[in-house]
Amino acid sequence: xxxxxxxxxxxxxxxxxxxxxxxxxxxxxxxxxxxxxxxxxxxxxxxxxxxxxxxxxxxxxxxxxxx
Numbered sequence: 001x002x003x004x005x006x007x008x009x010x011x012x013x014x015x016x017x018x019x020x021x022x023x024x025x026x027x028x029x030x031x032x033x034x035x036x037x038x039x040x041x042x043x044x045x046x047x048x049x050x051x052x053x054x055x056x057x058x059x060x061x062x063x064x065x066x067x
Contacts, residue, residue, distance in 0.1 A: 027051070 003015040018024055029048070031038035038044050 027055075 001017045001019070003017055005012065005014050007013065016024065029051075031044050031047070033039045038047055
């Protein structure tokens, strides 16, 4: 659960309370407009939204033995 965010000139700090299992994930990323992949703020936002969606709905795989 999100508690608080604070920052200074060089850092950002997010404080959160962990739920059951005390597990947390943190994702960071960047882009460079000269790379040819993500060349604008809108493209970056779209990339982040799609990435977040893929984490929210991961692919599920079931393996079974052949009969």
